[in-house]
Amino acid sequence: MTSSGTNPDPPAAVGWAGAWEVLLPAASAPARARGRALQAALREAVRSGLLTPGVRLPSSRELAADLGVSRGLVTEAYEQLTAEGYLRSDRGAGTWVGGAVRAAVPRARDLAPRDRGARADFVPGTPDLSLFPRAAWSAAQRGVLAELPHHTLGYPDPRGLPRLRTALAELLTRRRGVVADPERVAVVSGVAQATTLLGFVLHARGVRAVGVEDPGSPEHGTLYASAGLDVVPLPLDDEGLDMGVLRASGVRVVVTTPSHQFPTGIAYSARRRAELLDWARAVDGLVVEDDYDGDFRYDRAPVGALQGLDPEHVAYTGSVSKSLAPGLRLGWLLVPASLAEEVVERKRTMDLGNPVVDQAVLARFVERGDYDRQLRRCRRAYRERRDTLVTALAEHFPGTEVSGIAAGLHAIAALPARYGPPDHFLTSTASAGIAVRSLTSYTRTMSDHHGTDNGNDVIRLVLGYAHVSPTHIREGIHLMANATRSH
Numbered sequence: 001m002t003s004s005g006t007n008p009d010p011p012a013a014v015g016w017a018g019a020w021e022v023l024l025p026a027a028s029a030p031a032r033a034r035g036r037a038l039q040a041a042l043r044e045a046v047r048s049g050l051l052t053p054g055v056r057l058p059s060s061r062e063l064a065a066d067l068g069v070s071r072g073l074v075t076e077a078y079e080q081l082t083a084e085g086y087l088r089s090d091r092g093a094g095t096w097v098g099g100a101v102r103a104a105v106p107r108a109r110d111l112a113p114r115d116r117g118a119r120a121d122f123v124p125g126t127p128d129l130s131l132f133p134r135a136a137w138s139a140a141q142r143g144v145l146a147e148l149p150h151h152t153l154g155y156p157d158p159r160g161l162p163r164l165r166t167a168l169a170e171l172l173t174r175r176r177g178v179v180a181d182p183e184r185v186a187v188v189s190g191v192a193q194a195t196t197l198l199g200f201v202l203h204a205r206g207v208r209a210v211g212v213e214d215p216g217s218p219e220h221g222t223l224y225a226s227a228g229l230d231v232v233p234l235p236l237d238d239e240g241l242d243m244g245v246l247r248a249s250g251v252r253v254v255v256t257t258p259s260h261q262f263p264t265g266i267a268y269s270a271r272r273r274a275e276l277l278d279w280a281r282a283v284d285g286l287v288v289e290d291d292y293d294g295d296f297r298y299d300r301a302p303v304g305a306l307q308g309l310d311p312e313h314v315a316y317t318g319s320v321s322k323s324l325a326p327g328l329r330l331g332w333l334l335v336p337a338s339l340a341e342e343v344v345e346r347k348r349t350m351d352l353g354n355p356v357v358d359q360a361v362l363a364r365f366v367e368r369g370d371y372d373r374q375l376r377r378c379r380r381a382y383r384e385r386r387d388t389l390v391t392a393l394a395e396h397f398p399g400t401e402v403s404g405i406a407a408g409l410h411a412i413a414a415l416p417a418r419y420g421p422p423d424h425f426l427t428s429t430a431s432a433g434i435a436v437r438s439l440t441s442y443t444r445t446m447s448d449h450h451g452t453d454n455g456n457d458v459i460r461l462v463l464g465y466a467h468v469s470p471t472h473i474r475e476g477i478h479l480m481a482n483a484t485r486s487h
């Protein structure tokens, strides 16, 4: 997101590689409209914050070659946008995104519904929605409507229905090792709302910056920025957040995904978990733990939540978005005692609480063991899909390394350089109707060698597999091999 660690910039920038992907449609506009389409797409990429001030653009020759358009068209687009103040150029030296523009609207691209027209879709983030337990959910719904007393249909406790808070406290204690008193559980509309709530509460307390993992979830940055906080990207090493950079950054709040880092797929080591908590105690800070897919581990029992080790320095959040469906918009937030009242007050002023019937249905679903059954069913399916993906990659892209722990809904695949260069690989997959994300598109700080990882040509893909059937995984990887071989 930022080219320097403390720059308060627009949310969710994805670096040049991601921006380049949004220019592609302009390149296939009808010849007469192509120049204007390219200018509009580039302008929008800057205005929306996808490209941040200081990012260096590729040379007109390189971009023209990547997009398959004439160099004159790119030169003209650069000149036009430089005149308008979106870009700044230094003759002979290069072209950069200018500093005049401030992104006004958080980018919604990553929250937009996925492209259902894709021939193969490996975009991560969604569970298999066909596994939604319709029969059990509708039985719970009928049961709840029959038993809910009239008075419960009034304005709810903004913390959530007591019955649901009790059910969640039991569930999170048992499954995730969370320290969860029902009085301290807040029901929210997903991790997204938990993030926004925390952002507002922290801002009101005078916090001005929050550290996020880089690479990381674009939503973390977008949502904290929307609450007025500066978002500071912090690099990772093999064990988790780089503690040296974290300490030097000066932030006192940091957002993490320790059980299964998004998107790299690593699990924080025991040592790094301890170091993170030591840091939080030393600076009187806060670690926000986003446990978005912590229930899905295929090689061993899930590692318990960080929050269990120090509930007064960790805010814990999760949701049913990966286990049931993101469209339910139901999740939970547990914060240290010192923040609890402010969080509830924010929740009250935000929406007066979540819908009561939905909360009661989830409570019943959890109480009756349906939630555990659903997790077991999904885990079996997703483990098989991950194995299928690994096998298909080995067959069609020999030499590929799949990294990250066997967990969650996505894997990282590093394809050998001979399938590259990455930009061409991504162009070929996009033209073949294959929806796939590169790891660089989740990176906020720019590497100056656009489209590649630290200058080498390994192609790192973030492959979501949970929502794809084993047959479609095999077909999709086969399709990808055909599309990239013929390039």
Ligand SMILES: Cc1ncc(COP(=O)(O)O)c(C=O)c1O
Pocket: 124, 125, 126, 189, 190, 191, 192, 193, 217, 257, 262, 290, 292, 318, 319, 320, 321, 326, 331
């Ligand atoms: C890292 C991460 N956290 C949380 C979520 C889910 O957010 P929510 O619970 O608001 O649906 C996602 C969604 O893709 C995610 O990638």
